[in-house]
Every structure is written in structure tokens, then in C-alpha cells.
Amino acid sequence: MNVITRGIKNSLRSPMRSSAIILMLAISIGLILSMLVARSSVESKINDVKANTGTNITINPAGVQGFAGGGNPLTSDQVASISSAAHIVSTTATLSDQMGTTDTNLTPSLTLGSFGARQQRFEGTSSGTTGSTSTDVSVSTSNRPTPTPRISVTGTTNPNSVATNGGNLTIQSGTAFNGTSSDLVALVGSSLATKNNLTTGSTFTAYGKTVTVVGIYSTGNTFQDSGVIMPLAAVQSLTNQSGDASSVIAKVDSSDNVDSTITNLKSTLGSDKVDITSEAQQAAASVSSLSAISGLALAGVIGATIAGAVIVLLAMVMVVRERRREIGVIKAIGGTNQKVVSQFVAEALTLTIVGAIIGLGLGVVVSGPMTSSLVSSQTSSTTTTGIPEVGGAAPAFRRGLNQLNSNLTKVQSSLTPQVFVIAIGMTLLIAIIGSAVPAWFIARIRPAEVLRSE
Amino acid sequence: MLSVKNLTKSFQSPSGTVKALDGISLDVDTGQFVSIIGKSGSGKSTLLSMLGALDIPTSGKIEVDDQDIAKLSSSKQTAYRAHKIGFVFQQYNLIPNLTALENVMLALEFGGIKSSARRQRASQLLNDVGIDAAEQARRPSRLSGGQQQRVSIARALANNPSIILADEPTGNLDSETGQKIFDLLHNLSRIKNTTIIAVTHDLDIAGKTDRTFRLKDGKLSTI
Numbered sequence: 257m258n259v260i261t262r263g264i265k266n267s268l269r270s271p272m273r274s275s276a277i278i279l280m281l282a283i284s285i286g287l288i289l290s291m292l293v294a295r296s297s298v299e300s301k302i303n304d305v306k307a308n309t310g311t312n313i314t315i316n317p318a319g320v321q322g323f324a325g326g327g328n329p330l331t332s333d334q335v336a337s338i339s340s341a342a343h344i345v346s347t348t349a350t351l352s353d354q355m356g357t358t359d360t361n362l363t364p365s366l367t368l369g370s371f372g373a374r375q376q377r378f379e380g381t382s383s384g385t386t387g388s389t390s391t392d393v394s395v396s397t398s399n400r401p402t403p404t405p406r407i408s409v410t411g412t413t414n415p416n417s418v419a420t421n422g423g424n425l426t427i428q429s430g431t432a433f434n435g436t437s438s439d440l441v442a443l444v445g446s447s448l449a450t451k452n453n454l455t456t457g458s459t460f461t462a463y464g465k466t467v468t469v470v471g472i473y474s475t476g477n478t479f480q481d482s483g484v485i486m487p488l489a490a491v492q493s494l495t496n497q498s499g500d501a502s503s504v505i506a507k508v509d510s511s512d513n514v515d516s517t518i519t520n521l522k523s524t525l526g527s528d529k530v531d532i533t534s535e536a537q538q539a540a541a542s543v544s545s546l547s548a549i550s551g552l553a554l555a556g557v558i559g560a561t562i563a564g565a566v567i568v569l570l571a572m573v574m575v576v577r578e579r580r581r582e583i584g585v586i587k588a589i590g591g592t593n594q595k596v597v598s599q600f601v602a603e604a605l606t607l608t609i610v611g612a613i614i615g616l617g618l619g620v621v622v623s624g625p626m627t628s629s630l631v632s633s634q635t636s637s638t639t640t641t642g643i644p645e646v647g648g649a650a651p652a653f654r655r656g657l658n659q660l661n662s663n664l665t666k667v668q669s670s671l672t673p674q675v676f677v678i679a680i681g682m683t684l685l686i687a688i689i690g691s692a693v694p695a696w697f698i699a700r701i702r703p704a705e706v707l708r709s710e
Numbered sequence: 711m712l713s714v715k716n717l718t719k720s721f722q723s724p725s726g727t728v729k730a731l732d733g734i735s736l737d738v739d740t741g742q743f744v745s746i747i748g749k750s751g752s753g754k755s756t757l758l759s760m761l762g763a764l765d766i767p768t769s770g771k772i773e774v775d776d777q778d779i780a781k782l783s784s785s786k787q788t789a790y791r792a793h794k795i796g797f798v799f800q801q802y803n804l805i806p807n808l809t810a811l812e813n814v815m816l817a818l819e820f821g822g823i824k825s826s827a828r829r830q831r832a833s834q835l836l837n838d839v840g841i842d843a844a845e846q847a848r849r850p851s852r853l854s855g856g857q858q859q860r861v862s863i864a865r866a867l868a869n870n871p872s873i874i875l876a877d878e879p880t881g882n883l884d885s886e887t888g889q890k891i892f893d894l895l896h897n898l899s900r901i902k903n904t905t906i907i908a909v910t911h912d913l914d915i916a917g918k919t920d921r922t923f924r925l926k927d928g929k930l931s932t933i
Contacts, residue, residue, distance in 0.1 A: 257812055258825070269807050585803040588764060589865065590792025590820035592785070703791075704764040706803060707755040707877055 259595055263602020266575075277571045278611045281686070284564035285615025289671075289679045290623035291556035296675050297627045298550040302543055306511045310539025311345075313518060315504045316531045323354065332499030334525055338506055341521055343513040348414040348435075349501040351491050354406040355484075361461040364405040365451035365482045376403040407448065408483040409462070411491025415443055417505055418485055419475055430456035430471025438489035440467045445481035446474040463494040511539035561682045564611075568690025572604050576694045580701055587703035597695040601687075604694070608687040616679065620671065712738040712761070712873060712905060717770035718928075719756050730756040732928035734770070738921075740872070741903040743896060745916040747933075748925035754909040755877060757925065761907065762795050762875045763787040774872060792820045796866025796904075798895075800878035802858040804850040810836060810861045811846040814868055821869030835864040839894060856887035863894060867902070874898070876908040880915060888912065 257265075267274055315338055319327035329351070339347045355362070366372070410418055413435035419425045425432065425443075433441045442462075444454050449472045454460065458469045467486070474481055492498050508517050514536035521532060576583070586596055714736040721728045730753045738744050748754045759765040760772060763779050772779050779790055797803075804813045814832035823831065836846050839860040850858050859879060866874050876895065880888030892915050899906045899920075908919070916922045922933045 257808075257815065258819070262808075265807060581803070582805060585799075585805070586816075586820075587788070588762065588791060588797050589817050590788060590869075591816075592788050592820075595820070702765070704759040706797075706799065707759050707764065 259598045260602045263599045264606045266599065267603045267606040273571075274607060277567060277607050278614065280567045281564055281608060281611025282614035282618055284560045284567065285612050285679070285683055285686075286618035286622055287560035287615075288557055288564070288682050289616055289619025289675075290626045291553045291560060292675045292679055292682075293619070293623035293671055294627045295550055295553035295557065296672065298546055298553060302546045302550065303510075305539060305543055305546065307509065309542055310511045310535035310537070311508045311514065313506050313508060313514060313521075313532055313534040315506065315521065315525075316533075317502070318529050318531050320502065320531070323352065329497060329500035329502050330504060330530070332501075334530070335499075335501050335504055337524055338504050338521060341506075341517065341524065343509050343517045345507045345509050347504055347506045348412060348417040349488055349504045350413075350417060351411040351488055351495070351497060351500060352502045353409045353411070353491060353495050355409055355462060356406050357404050359463055360407060362407055362448065362452050362484075364407050365445075365447040366405050366479070368403055368405040372405060373403040408479075409491055410483060410485050411488040412485060413488050415473070415485050418473075418480055418483075426474050426476075428472045428474050430469070433470050433487055435487055436489075437487045438493060439487060440465055440490055440494075441470045441486065442467050443471045443473045443485040444469050445483050445485075446472055447478065447481040448483065465494060511536055511543065514539070557682065561686060564608075564683070564686040565689040568604055568608060568686055569693055571607070572600060572690055572694035573697065575603070576600065576697045581706060583698055583701045584703045584706035587701070588706050593699050596698050597691075600694055600698060601691040604691040605687050608683060608690070612680070612683045615683075616676075619679070623671070711740055711773075711775065712736075712907075713771070713773040714761070715771040715773075717757075717760060717772065718768045719753075719760060719765070720768045729928050731760070731767070734928075734930045736923070736930060738905055738907065740905055741899055742921060743899040743906045743908070743919045744921045744923065745908050745910055745919040746923045746925055746930075747910060747913065747916050752925045753928045754925050757930075758875050758877055758907070758909055761873070762797060763790050792817075792822070793869050794872045796868070796871040796874040798859070798862050798866050798874060798876040798879045800881040802850065802855075802862045802882075804858055804861055804865075806850055809847050809849055810841055810853065810857075813850070813861055814865045817865045817868035823869070832864075832868070835867055836861065838867075839864045854887075855883050856891065859883065859887075859891050860894065863891070863898075867898065867904075870902075871904065873905045873907065876906060878910055879908055880910065880912055888915070892918070 315330070317327045317330050319325045320329075330349075335347070335349050338344065412418065415432045415435060416425045427443070428446060430443075432443065433439065442460075444452075449455070449469070452460065454469050454472070456469055456471055459466050460469070461467070462484070467484075467490075473485070486494075488501070492500060506517075506521075508514050514534050518532050518534060522530070583596055587593070714734055717731055717734040718729060719731040721730055734757065746754055746757065756765070760767050760780075763782065767780050770780070774790075774794060779787070782790060804810070805816065808816065811829070811832050814835055815828045818828040818831060819825070833843070833846060841857060841860055841864065845853060845857060850861070853861065859882075863874075863879075866876075874895070879895065880891050883891060895906055895908065896918070898904055908915075910916055916933075924931050924933050
């Protein structure tokens with residue numbers, strides 16, 4: 257029998273006390289694991305948010321907003337330098353135009369209304385105000401052409417950029433076109449298609465050329481659904497604006513890099529040449545709440561580790577005090593400090609390892625619901641896809657099983673070997689701290705004490 | 711051969727320095743059975759702890775086989791206790807969750823005996839002191855006082871020590887059992903030529919040893 261065996265045997269000397277210590281340790285180790293899993297889930301969620309939220313920056317020519325304002329469009333050189341800038345993952349260039357009644361045979365699906373009419377009130381006045389400036393407002397008003405609704409045309413390298421929900425464009429029929437082509441093809445908004453009885457394969461005239469409809473799209477946005485989307489190069493050639501773009505949407509690799517990318521682009525392109533907008537603030541806001549949860553989980557890991565270490569420490573201090581005489585005897589008959597300490601470390605390790613096995617099992621079961629409650633958005637996305645079931649015991653049981661299964665899957669995705677190694681490292685830390693102080697006590701026990709008869 | 715020269719041990723107490731041992735000198739030949747009698751607090755346990763290298767004297771020399779054990783480093787003191795000394799305590803001090811056999815094997819482990827040889831040697835030692843195989847497998851709580859003291863003697867003998875230090879070895883036993891334990895120790899000193907120094911209250915026992923000393927107020931006198 258060696259020190260290790262004696263240590264293991266000693267851990268079973270008081271089954272009730274050992275069970276209580278193991279249970280307390282299991283709870284704190286379970287908590288460590290679930291907090292580590294929660295933290296890892298939240299961290300991956302943060303990276304997800306950083307990669308997908310607020311990473312789009314919009315570069316417009318300085319002074320231009322939609323069809324309002326003034327200035328020159330972005331040149332092909334500017335578009336190329338945006339695409340090649342650091343941290344830019346992808347770019348979508350668009351060139352917007354409006355087709356009037358003389359440009360197309362299509363009938364607009366939008367009614368002009370008083371808003372549309374007001375927008376056009378300055379147009380056509382240049383001919384009436386040549387020479388000296390006229391102060392007669394009524395004269396200039398009478399010179400205006402009759403306002404007519406127009407059809408917006410978006411030339412883009414990526415048809416999805418028109419989608420208003422930030423996701424993909426809903427193609428009702430047909431297919432999307434290749435954004436890099438210069439074919440005279442178009443996706444037509446559902447309202448406009450209905451108004452003009454267009455279907456996939458139909459043709460219409462635009463800027464004096466025949467354009468083929470390859471698909472009908474819908475966004476749920478009345479303005480967008482009344483327009484036409486065409487490849488960027490097609491619109492550029494049709495409107496004689498070769499290489500120009502009215503707007504570029506660039507995707508940055510992480511929301512952390514948005515600010516630096518904006519600064520970089522402004523210095524490359526000239527801050528007086530472009531206006532750049534982003535949603536970095538919005539991303540920062542959503543990340544900050546997740547960061548708070550991540551911090552909370554880290555505090556939980558540290559707290560549970562300290563609690564575990566204190567449990568082992570107090571238990572071992574108690575055991576050492578109780579076996580003071582026995583330690584003295586071992587030293588008196590020739591046992592070295594090292595042997596006695598090793599025996600107690602083996603005892604502490606036995607308790608910790610048994611506690612860890614139970615605790616890690618407990619942690620795997622508990623971390624799913626705990627992570628879900630910390631990051632509630634994760635569960636909402638899974639519940640929406642679920643098929644509604646009829647009430648009753650069996651479906652409820654099945655739902656419970658599905659939930660547990662989903663928890664386990666979720667945990668497994670976060671329970672990486674790295675997390676597991678950290679949890680085991682924390683457990684060892686508990687055992688080491690929990691044994692170090694008792695070891696110091698052991699070294700201080702003088703063997704001469706055994707000769708004191710009580 | 712054990713030789714103690716001018717040994718003193720002082721303790722600091724709130725009322726000043728207390729001399730537990732005051733200039734003790736003593737020579738014991740190998741194989742002698744020596745008893746020391748004295749009242750409580752006379753310094754008996756202090757003297758034993760000095761002889762057993764459990765404590766360091768304030769001044770003086772303790773030579774065992776021409777080696778001054780008062781000057782040994784802490785690790786050498788431990789080795790000295792493991793190889794040269796055997797302790798027998800009044801309260802037996804066996805490890806409660808180990809069997810009689812395992813208690814003796816523990817001392818053999820500290821004495822550096824190979825693990826394969828320990829079991830047989832421990833069993834032999836226990837047989838020699840009258841503990842049979844069934845009793846060897848028992849834990850101390852299932853042995854009588856006399857049996858426990860026999861196990862304790864077997865443990866003390868495990869590494870063939872030069873000296874056995876016995877602190878009131880019969881103090882917790884009835885007179886008949888006490889007599890048997892005394893006889894056992896006495897025989898050992900004869901057969902194995904082991905020096906035995908026993909501290910005792912029992913004047914009957916003290917009278918039967920080779921030499922008897924009285925310890926009073928830290929000073930040793932021959933009877």
C-alpha cells in the first residue's frame with residue numbers, strides 16, 4: 257500500500273462527510289462547466305453579431321442621397337479602390353436612375369400623388385428662367401411640365417442589395433440575373449409586373465432598347481416593388497454612365513473594424529468626395545449587452561472555482577486538524593513531510609475527481625437551459641421552425657425530449673475540447689489550492705506532540 | 711551505545727523560562743532495558759522526544775552509535791527515526807483505518823523495505839509478538855488494548871531499530887496484560903539485543919528492568 261492508495265482509502269473514512277464534500281464540489285464544478293459553456297456560446301454569438309450586424313457601410317458620392325442632392329457619381333476607379341481596401345469582404349455597387357414616359361413603354365404602378373408632384377416642382381423651370389432672374393412666381397409655375405410618375409431603375413452587381421429586410425430578395429417567379437453581366441435583362445417588381453401584365457420571358461422597352469424580364473421579385477416594400485433591377489453594366493451603358501455608381505455598399509469583416517475602415521476610405525477617396533454611413537453604433541449596442549453576459553459568465557466561472565477551492569480547503573483543513581495526532585505518529589515512525597502531504601493531496605484529489613466526474617455530467621445537462629436563458633434569442637430562432645403539435649401527454653413528452661436534445665446539441669457545439677480542458681484545469685486548480693494550505697499545516701505539526709498523553 | 715551528555719531543554723512560558731531538562735547525562739549500553747520513573751511534568755516525555763529526535767535540545771549532546779543526533783538536519787532526523795528508533799506509545803497510536811498488518815507495513819515502507827517484501831515481514835513480526843493471522847487482518851478498533859500494544863511493538867521493531875523508546879507502554883492496560891507486555895519487551899531486549907528505554911509510573915515494572923532512573927524537576931538520578 258503506497259501513499260496514493262492510503263489517500264484514496266482515507267477519502268472513504270467518513271462516507272457521510274465525503275459525500276457532502278463531493279456533492280458541494282460537483283455543484284461548483286457543474287457551475288464552472290455551464291458557465292464556461294455559456295461564455296463560449298455568448299462569445300461565438302458576439303463574433304456572429306460582429307460579423308453580421310452593422311458591418312455594412314454605404315459609400316455615396318458627397319452630397320448625393322437617393323435622387324436628391326448634387327454631385328458627381330462614384331467613378332470606376334473609386335469603386336475599385338473601395339473593393340481593394342483592407343477589411344472589405346465584398347462590395348455591391350449600384351447605379352440608380354428613373355425612367356420617364358419617354359424612356360420606357362412601361363406604365364408606372366405608383367401614383368404620383370401630391371408628394372411626387374411636389375418633388376418635381378423645380379424640374380423644367382430652367383427653360384423659363386433664362387436671362388434675367390424672374391420674380392414672377394406664377395409665370396415660372398405655369399412653365400412647368402405636367403408632373404408624371406417615374407419608374408426607378410437600379411443597376412446593381414447584387415440584386416439582393418435591393419431587399420429591404422437585409423436578407424435575400426424574394427423571387428416570385430423566374431431567376432435572378434448575374435450581377436456582373438451586361439445583358440439587357442431585368443427583375444421586375446411585383447406591383448409593376450401586375451400593372452403591365454409582365455411575366456418571366458416578357459419584354460419591355462427601356463432607353464430605346466428591348467429588355468427581357470428574367471424574374472418577378474417582391475420585397476413587401478411598395479416603392480421597391482414598383483421598380484426594375486438590372487445588371488449594373490447594363491444600366492451604365494443604357495444611361496451612358498460607363499463605370500459610374502451612385503452608391504457602393506461594402507461589407508466589413510467585423511463590426512470592430514468598421515470605424516477604422518471608414519477612416520481609411522475617407523483618406524483614400526477624400527472626405528470631400530464621398531459621404532460614408534454605417535450602423536456600427538447599432539452593432540456596438542447589441543454586442544455590449546452580450547459582452548455583459550459574457551463577463552457575468554466569466555465572473556461565474558471564477559466564483560464557482562473559488563467556491564470549489566474553499567470547499568476542498570476547508571474540508572482538508574478540518575481533516576488535517578482532526579488527524580493531527582495521526583500525522584504526528586506517521587512523522588514519529590519515520591514518515592517524511594513529503595509522504596504525509598502526498599497522502600493528503602491524494603485524498604483531496606480523490607474527492608475532487610469524483611466531484612468533477614459528477615459535476616461535469618451535471619454541467620452538460622444544466623448548461624443547455626442555462627445558456628438558453630442567458631441568450632434567449634438562440635431559443636426563439638429554434639422554436640419558430642418547430643411544427644405545432646396537438647396537445648396531450650405523448651407530444652409533451654416528445655417536446656421535452658426534443659428540447660433536451662436541442663439543449664445537448666447546443667451545448668455540444670459550445671462544449672469544445674478547449675472548454676473541457678479549461679474546466680479540468682479549473683478543477684485541478686481547486687485541488688491544488690485546496691491541498692496547499694493543509695500541506696502547510698501538516699508541515700507545521702511537530703511529531704513530539706504525540707508524546708503528550710491526553 | 712547511547713550516550714547523553716549535559717542535556718538541557720528550556721521552554722519559554724508566560725512566567726519566564728522553564729527548564730524541562732536540566733543538565734542530564736546518561737550512558738546506556740546496547741541491549742540494556744532501562745526504566746525512567748517520575749511524576750507528571752518531571753520532563754520524562756521531553757527526554758524521550760529528545761532521544762527520539764522528535765525535538766531539538768537547547769544544549770548538550772545525544773550520541774547514538776557515535777552520531778550526535780542533536781545536530782542532524784530535519785531530513786536526517788526523519789531517516790534516523792525510521793531506521794534507528796522504534797516508538798511504543800501509551801495510547802498505542804495505531805492508524806485507525808489500517809489493519810494491524812498494514813500498520814506494521816507502513817513502518818516498513820518508511821524504513822525503505824521493498825513493497826514485495828513488506829507483507830511477509832510484517833506478518834512475521836506480528837506472529838513474533840503473538841498476533842495471529844486473523845487478528846492481523848483486523849483494524850485496531852477490533853483489537854483489545856493488549857493486542858493493540860503488541861501491534862505497536864511489532865511496528866516499533868519493524869526496521870530493526872537500535873533503540874526502542876516506550877512512553878508508558880503499560881499505562882492503559884490492566885496489571886496482568888501490562889505484565890505480559892513488559893515480559894515481551896524484556897524478552898526482546900534479550901533476544902534481539904535492542905536497547906529499551908521505558909518511561910513508566912509503574913514501580914513494579916521499573917524494579918524489574920536492568921537499570922532504573924528517577925527524573926525530578928528536570929534532573930536525573932539513579933535508583
